[in-house]
Amino acid sequence: MTKILSIKDLHVDVGNTSIVNGLNLDISSGETHAIMGPNGSGKSTLAKTIAGHPDYKIRSGTIMYRDHDLNDLSIEERSNLGVFLGFQYPIEIPGLSNTAFLKAAINAKRKYHNLGDLSASDFLVDLKEKSRMMDIEQKFLSRGVNEGFSGGEKKRNEILQMLMLEPVLSILDETDSGLDIDSMKVVASGVNAFRNENTASLIITHYERLLNYITPDYVHVFHNGAIIKTGDIQLARDLEEKGYEWLTNP
Amino acid sequence: MANQSLNQSDHMDKLQSFIENDSRNLPDWVNQGRESAFKNYKDICNKQLKTATWKNTKLNSMLDNFFEKEFTDQETSLNQFELDSTLEDSLRIFFHSGAFFTEEEMPSYIRFLKGNYSEENQAIFRLENSSERQSIPYLLNNIISRDALLIETAENQHVEKLIHIVHLPHKNANIAPRLNIVLAKNSSIKIIDEQLSSGDSIINNYIDIKCEEHSSLDYYKVSHAQNDSHQINSLNLDQEANTNVNVFSLDLGADSASSLNHLKLNGENSNVSCSTLFMPSIDRSSHHNIIIDHLSDKSSSSVNYRGIINDHGVGSFFGKIKVTKERRNTSAFMQNKNLLLSDDSKISTIPILEIYNDDTECSHSATSGSLDKEKLFYLKTRGINEYDAKNFLIKSFMDELVSQIKSRRLREYVNGLILGYRKD
Numbered sequence: 001m002t003k004i005l006s007i008k009d010l011h012v013d014v015g016n017t018s019i020v021n022g023l024n025l026d027i028s029s030g031e032t033h034a035i036m037g038p039n040g041s042g043k044s045t046l047a048k049t050i051a052g053h054p055d056y057k058i059r060s061g062t063i064m065y066r067d068h069d070l071n072d073l074s075i076e077e078r079s080n081l082g083v084f085l086g087f088q089y090p091i092e093i094p095g096l097s098n099t100a101f102l103k104a105a106i107n108a109k110r111k112y113h114n115l116g117d118l119s120a121s122d123f124l125v126d127l128k129e130k131s132r133m134m135d136i137e138q139k140f141l142s143r144g145v146n147e148g149f150s151g152g153e154k155k156r157n158e159i160l161q162m163l164m165l166e167p168v169l170s171i172l173d174e175t176d177s178g179l180d181i182d183s184m185k186v187v188a189s190g191v192n193a194f195r196n197e198n199t200a201s202l203i204i205t206h207y208e209r210l211l212n213y214i215t216p217d218y219v220h221v222f223h224n225g226a227i228i229k230t231g232d233i234q235l236a237r238d239l240e241e242k243g244y245e246w247l248t249n250p
Numbered sequence: 251m252a253n254q255s256l257n258q259s260d261h262m263d264k265l266q267s268f269i270e271n272d273s274r275n276l277p278d279w280v281n282q283g284r285e286s287a288f289k290n291y292k293d294i295c296n297k298q299l300k301t302a303t304w305k306n307t308k309l310n311s312m313l314d315n316f317f318e319k320e321f322t323d324q325e326t327s328l329n330q331f332e333l334d335s336t337l338e339d340s341l342r343i344f345f346h347s348g349a350f351f352t353e354e355e356m357p358s359y360i361r362f363l364k365g366n367y368s369e370e371n372q373a374i375f376r377l378e379n380s381s382e383r384q385s386i387p388y389l390l391n392n393i394i395s396r397d398a399l400l401i402e403t404a405e406n407q408h409v410e411k412l413i414h415i416v417h418l419p420h421k422n423a424n425i426a427p428r429l430n431i432v433l434a435k436n437s438s439i440k441i442i443d444e445q446l447s448s449g450d451s452i453i454n455n456y457i458d459i460k461c462e463e464h465s466s467l468d469y470y471k472v473s474h475a476q477n478d479s480h481q482i483n484s485l486n487l488d489q490e491a492n493t494n495v496n497v498f499s500l501d502l503g504a505d506s507a508s509s510l511n512h513l514k515l516n517g518e519n520s521n522v523s524c525s526t527l528f529m530p531s532i533d534r535s536s537h538h539n540i541i542i543d544h545l546s547d548k549s550s551s552s553v554n555y556r557g558i559i560n561d562h563g564v565g566s567f568f569g570k571i572k573v574t575k576e577r578r579n580t581s582a583f584m585q586n587k588n589l590l591l592s593d594d595s596k597i598s599t600i601p602i603l604e605i606y607n608d609d610t611e612c613s614h615s616a617t618s619g620s621l622d623k624e625k626l627f628y629l630k631t632r633g634i635n636e637y638d639a640k641n642f643l644i645k646s647f648m649d650e651l652v653s654q655i656k657s658r659r660l661r662e663y664v665n666g667l668i669l670g671y672r673k674d
């Protein structure tokens with residue numbers, strides 16, 4: 001088991017506002033962590049900070065990803081080294097087909113690792129298999145990225161991108177929000193297919209539901225930009241029942 | 251933008267002596283055409299230079315330098331040019347040094363002078379003196395040009411092959427290409443009119459299009475970046491009943507580049523769509539002016555201009571659609587969207603609908619902004635670098651227009667030019 005992500009006393013600002021306040025978190029290979037917490041507590045801020053969003057400034061503390069201080073790496077380098085962020089609100093890019101986008105992303109990563117382009121046929125075989133798994137019809141792939149996709153389709157498309165890019169650390173920001181039961185199962189099967197002893201997941205969610213399909217090793221409660229309690233799946237069930245009140249206002 | 255005033259009397263004197271001394275042995279009807287154009291030019295020049303269209307487009311400085319360029323007259327051989335082969339199986343006509351030429355047999359619906367100024371060739375010029383044509387570029391074109399290209403279909407003729415007019419590069423030249431397109435009843439044709447990169451030149455293109463009933467035309471204008479040059483593309487279009495015209499332009503800018511389109515929907519059920527992508531970079535400019543007159547019932551127009559302005563580039567859009575009170579059942583749509591890629595890029599946009607009835611379905615909009623930061627972030631989180639991510643977003647921004655180009659090869663060619671220009 002090796003350490004994949006190690007966050008120490010992290011403080012993150014947006015403009016003049018401090019959003020993440022003294023966060024500590026360690027994730028090792030093979031582990032799945034869930035983060036739950038009220039709206040506006042800073043969960044997406046944490047996710048985007050790890051991915052390198054320029055609006056989120058690390059005031060103090062460190063984020064180590066394997067041997068790298070993430071602050072030294074560009075957004076695309078982080079991705080090429082295996083960090084994946086599934087967006088809470090996936091972005092639409094009309095006129096850039098999903099297929100062209102995925103191919104560009106995969107080949108960018110291969111280039112970073114001094115590999116040649118993936119052959120068109122290998123790419124298509126892989127894409128076909130994984131899109132079938134994510135229940136995404138072929139005709140969707142020739143459309144613009146997320147263009148005209150329903151909420152649920154966009155989320156399944158995020159998981160498809162994750163499967164195609166084969167990251168090491170996958171951060172999924174509310175991928176389960178807005179999904180019907182069937183989509184939820186599809187997304188869970190995608191995440192479970194990704195899990196192995198070399199990868200790690202950080203799953204941000206509001207609901208225990210998803211966690212029944214993807215059993216996390218740890219459940220953290222996020223509040224005011226820091227983790228205030230850590231437990232296992234039972235903690236998620238308690239939160240489902242009692243809300244956050246009993247933890248934030250004991 | 252310095253607006254030095256033109257030394258008018260000096261300019262007029264030089265034009266006069268150009269007409270008198272043009273040694274190229276022109277017949278009377280050409281000289282008469284020149285003289286009458288010159289007379290009108292003297293009347294309108296001063297007044298037109300004061301209008302907004304001219305004030306912002308460095309036209310004064312173009313007129314100042316007008317006689318520093320050569321009115322070239324040498325024979326041209328194709329060997330000296332590197333030509334892209336993408337569209338090779340089209341019918342190609344070349345323009346250089348003031349004249350059109352070709353390397354293949356031309357069908358009867360395509361005519362140019364080949365040095366033959368016979369009376370019957372007068373028709374190729376289509377010199378007209380109507381008041382609406384009294385514009386500086388039109389009159390100057392009449393004074394300077396000594397060849398014209400006429401593409402005139404026959405009734406019921408549907409030309410399958412793409413016609414490709416290639417304007418070869420010039421250096422230090424003053425040229426005035428003149429293109430006349432006449433579509434007879436129930437005929438159709440597709441034309442691409444491509445201006446390759448010139449340097450230190452003045453290029454004054456005049457395109458006149460007339461569409462008789464039930465005809466349809468796709469006209470593509472591609473202007474590569476022109477260096478230290480002035481370029482004007484004027485387009486005058488008349489559409490009769492039941493006609494469909496698609497105009498698509500790509501303009502990569504020049505020291506000053508202007509397009510002036512005047513489109514007239516004269517007959518019922520005439521439809522025009524005019525789409526333009528303009529992309530001035532470095533310190534080039536690209537100005538666009540379009541007027542559409544709905545002169546009949548059940549006519550429709552769709553105007554869609556997109557600008558991508560980079561570096562110290564300057565762009566502008568002025569669009570006006572006019573529908574008078576008596577018109578019934580018309581529709582007019584006008585949109586201009588601009589993307590500014592640098593803090594030094596400039597754009598101005600004025601879309602106007604002049605509609606004096608409530609039986610017109612219409613909309614217009616104009617937006618300008620920079621690249622969407624969240625889209626860039628999304629692409630980068632998938633490992634795509636800044637340069638490629640920006641290219642994807644530029645392509646995405648243009649795609650709505652480019653995707654309307656029906657020919658796949660032309661679409662790919664245009665996409666290549668759009669993405670290639672950033673490597674400048």
Ligand SMILES: Nc1ncnc2c1ncn2[C@@H]1O[C@H](COP(=O)(O)OP(=O)(O)OP(=O)(O)O)[C@@H](O)[C@H]1O
Pocket residue numbers: 014015019037038039040041042043044045046055088
């Ligand atoms: N770019 C930004 N500019 C200004 N404020 C921001 C920005 N991003 C986040 N914030 C603020 O930071 C706080 C945390 O936002 P964040 O999106 O991280 O919350 P969250 O925990 O993901 O909430 P939710 O459960 O609703 O998704 C909020 O008060 C939000 O308004």
Ligand SMILES: [Mg+2]
Pocket residue numbers: 043044045088173174
């Ligand atoms: Mg959030």
